[in-house]
Amino acid sequence: xxxxxxxxxxxxxxxxxxxxxxxxxxxxxxxxxYAVREDGAVIYERNSQAYFLAAESGQSCAALCLGLKKxxxxxxxxxxxxxxxxxxxxxxSMMECLAAAYLAPDPPPVRGGFQLHTLExxxxxxxxxxxxxxxxxxxLELRLEAGAVLGAxxxxxxxxxxxxxxxxxxxxxxxxxxxxxxxxxxxxxxGVTSWCLQQCLAPYAHVPSWEESxxxxxxxxxxxxxxxxxxxxxx
Numbered sequence: 574x575x576x577x578x579x580x581x582x583x584x585x586x587x588x589x590x591x592x593x594x595x596x597x598x599x600x601x602x603x604x605x606x607y608a609v610r611e612d613g614a615v616i617y618e619r620n621s622q623a624y625f626l627a628a629e630s631g632q633s634c635a636a637l638c639l640g641l642k643k644x645x646x647x648x649x650x651x652x653x654x655x656x657x658x659x660x661x662x663x664x665x666s667m668m669e670c671l672a673a674a675y676l677a678p679d680p681p682p683v684r685g686g687f688q689l690h691t692l693e694x695x696x697x698x699x700x701x702x703x704x705x706x707x708x709x710x711x712x713l714e715l716r717l718e719a720g721a722v723l724g725a726x727x728x729x730x731x732x733x734x735x736x737x738x739x740x741x742x743x744x745x746x747x748x749x750x751x752x753x754x755x756x757x758x759x760x761x762x763x764g765v766t767s768w769c770l771q772q773c774l775a776p777y778a779h780v781p782s783w784e785e786s787x788x789x790x791x792x793x794x795x796x797x798x799x800x801x802x803x804x805x806x807x808x
Contacts, residue, residue: 577606581614585627591650591799593674593777594618595625597741601774608637621646621740628654647806648779655804664806670779672799673791680767681794685756687725687732689764692717696724700734704747708734713745723768725761727752735761743769743778746787759790766794779803 578599585592598604598618604625607615613628615637623646628634634654643662649655650672659667675681683689692700697717705713713734716722722736722745733748743765748757769776780787782802792798 577609581606581609581616584609584611584614588799590674590676590797591672591801591803592627593672593775594648594740594742594779595627597775597777598625601741603741607641608639610637613637615641618740621738623648623740626650626654626658631657634658645807648803649806650803651801652804655806659806662806665808666806668805668807669782669802670805671782671788672803673778673780673788673796675766675769675776675794675796677795680770681763683760683763683767685727685760687727687757687760687764689723689725689760689768691720692722692724692734693720696731697722699731700724703731703749704734707747708745712738715739716745723761723765725752725757725764727755727757732757733761735765737765737769741774741777743776753786758786759793762787762790763794779805 581599585596589596595616598616603620604616604618607617607624610633612633616625618625624644625648626637627650628637631653647658649658655667701710701713716736722734724734725732732752734745736745738744746761748761766776
């Protein structure tokens with residue numbers, strides 16, 4: 574198993590921003606190598622029950638997925654492979670994202686006077702009431718229970734939330750419109766970046782390509798973005 578992981582690291586390390594999700598799954602111990610070649614790898618991430626594919630070509634994609642039954646979710650790091658696998662497995666949806674990774678050793682500052690901490694108890698209930706519909710009540714509740722959601726407060730008011738998805742990426746981002754204008758979203762992203770670094774986790778995110786404000790804020794905070802998109806396939 575260690576040999577397979579090392580071979581996967583050798584390939585994924587060629588593009589650490591794009592493949593940070595797969596690298597972190599292995600490093601955090603939540604991922605295992607399903608298949609690996611010189612021209613690609615497939616990683617299974619058990620928390621999300623998703624498979625992550627990186628392949629150089631259609632030929633390597635087909636070889637890596639040989640014998641793989643339709644995954645609940647499949648994350649594909651190039652468009653051609655994503656379209657081919659969407660048709661092969663008859664997935665209903667394909668979401669385009671940009672990969673973002675924070676590579677600096679020091680965290681970005683939290684500005685705007687916001688105070689951030691993990692949410693529990695009544696604060697968690699408040700987060701569900703305010704932002705559950707926007708980010709998905711079930712997802713938010715599960716991540717609150719896991720202690721993986723931060724809240725930003727100003728004048729004792731919950732201004733917004735951010736968290737980590739089961740696979741480890743940053744998301745579940747939402748803020749009150751009036752507080753977003755005052756910098757709450759950027760403060761949340763800075764705060765969760767710092768929290769990840771404190772936990773010895775590499776901060777990364779799959780940002781939907783239409784989330785222009787999130788892309789802009791992460792760019793200002795020092796995140797690097799992949800040159801090409803990745804795709805989440807699901808029903």
